[in-house]
Amino acid sequence: MGRWEPNARERLAEAALQLYAEQGYERTTVAQIARQAGLTERTFFRHYADKREVLFAGSPLQDLFVTAVAEAPAAAPLPDVLGAGLDAAAAMFAGRHAYALRRQAVVAAHAELRERELIKLAALAAALAGALRGRGEPEPTATLAAEAAVAVFKVGFERWITAADETDMVPLLRELLDELGRITART
Amino acid sequence: MGRWEPNARERLAEAALQLYAEQGYERTTVAQIARQAGLTERTFFRHYADKREVLFAGSPLQDLFVTAVAEAPAAAPLPDVLGAGLDAAAAMFAGRHAYALRRQAVVAAHAELRERELIKLAALAAALAGALRGRGEPEPTATLAAEAAVAVFKVGFERWITAADETDMVPLLRELLDELGRITART
Known part of the structure; x- marks a missing residue:
């Protein structure tokens, strides 16, 4: 060797x-x-x-997501800030559908790996909330917005990975962010 | 005995x-x-x-939350349906602040208990999505709305439990649901 x-x-x-x-x-x-x-x-x-770390270590997801949120224009409205973070997160999955699908099958089949995935998402939400506070968002807005962004990512990733064909995750997450706005809007 | x-x-x-x-x-x-x-x-x-189950078993949270969502008036707009579920969830904590605070301290101090808590929340989201589909909500609306409701509950519970005085969780969750609408609304 x-x-x-x-x-x-x-x-x-x-x-x-x-x-x-x-x-x-x-x-x-x-x-x-x-x-x-x-x-x-x-x-x-x-x-x-x-051998567990092979499935989790070194993913740049959190860094990309958080950095895009932190570096969005200062004047950007909050939905656009979350959208910038979601765009960056989605972009890293381009061309990785086959790999992600196989990884997901292993994770889904093992309770300890599913738990680890949930912990990673909770850590992502905490990091995003920190970035939003860094932008001057007050609490509870920062934490709630971070949880909302993670919810959009989670639901979008699930749809992306179960789709028959590889689709672009970027517009998918943007649509879900808009849909979340409609869901929670007072009529 | x-x-x-x-x-x-x-x-x-x-x-x-x-x-x-x-x-x-x-x-x-x-x-x-x-x-x-x-x-x-x-x-x-x-x-x-x-001894772990003492902290988790038998909480009626999921049942109360899901039943209130399932039984909200058929014509109710989606934010009101989620609000009804959140009301039912919040109501069960009335008078239980001291107990919840002590329980939370134990859970927060142990990684395996925090993981268990995250799994319970993921199961709650899945059950809520099922109830929303049962009301005729399509996907991805049902899953996204369920995740949003759990996000509101999670953030609200955290605020409620860290507040110095025991407050009513019901209006707290309603305010957060409204805030989520503002966060995700296009400007």
């Missing part, structure tokens, strides 16, 4: 997902993942703490 | 919470909880599967 390991991180993630799908998450070992990727266990542990 | 055990369920919950607060959740055993409540372990296990 040479020291030059191009895309080791991605190769390990791909190998792990393949093995989880083929033989189950529980029965897959780190040694098997490393072998399948043509890498060593040592290399695996340079990139991931354990 | 007689066979007549009035309020055994409540006495066990109260004893458990007291011990969790005093000596920690991990260090508390079912035997200690039963003794503190003046009951037997056998009685404990007639009411709860384990």
Whole structure:
């Protein structure tokens, strides 16, 4: 094994997902993942703490989402600020439908992985609320807006991933944000 | 120990919470909880599967919330339907601030209990979406509205529980529902 390991991180993630799908998450070992990727266990542990982390670590979702919210124009109305964050989150999934679908199948089949996914979403909401407070939004507006954005992302991701064909997640999330406005609008 | 055990369920919950607060959740055993409540372990296990369940089992929150949504007038606009559900959820906390505050302190201090809380909220959202579909709401409206209602409940509960004085949760949740409408409304 040479020291030059191009895309080791991605190769390990791909190998792990393949093995989880083929033989189950529980029965897959780190040694098997490393072998399948043509890498060593040592290399695996340079990139991931354990086999669960392969599915969760290093996603730039929260950073992209939060940064876009923080950096939206100061004068932008709140729905546009949330929309900018949702756009950035959705854009990172472009071309990743097949991978996301396989990952989701593994997560959905294991209670401990579903729990971890919920915790990641709760952390995302907390980070978004912080970014909104940083923009000068008062409470409870900041926290409520953050929860609303995460709700839109959650519902949109679910629809995107279960769609038969790969669709663009960006307009999908924008439509859901508008729909949330209609749902909660006083008639 | 007689066979007549009035309020055994409540006495066990109260004893458990007291011990969790005093000596920690991990260090508390079912035997200690039963003794503190003046009951037997056998009685404990007639009411709860384990010491974690004391904090989660038997809350009527989901039933009350979902039933109120399902039974709101057929012609009611969607925000009013969600409002009816939130009213029912909030009403059950009347007079329970001190208990809820102590329970929350235990949950907040333990990752596994926080995860369990997130799972309960996800189950609540799924049940609400089902009730809304039962009222004829299409998707993604039903799921999005359910997530929005849970977001309002979550933020409102947090505010209610951290308030210095016991306040009425009903108007608090209604205000947050209105605020969510303002947040997501196009300007």
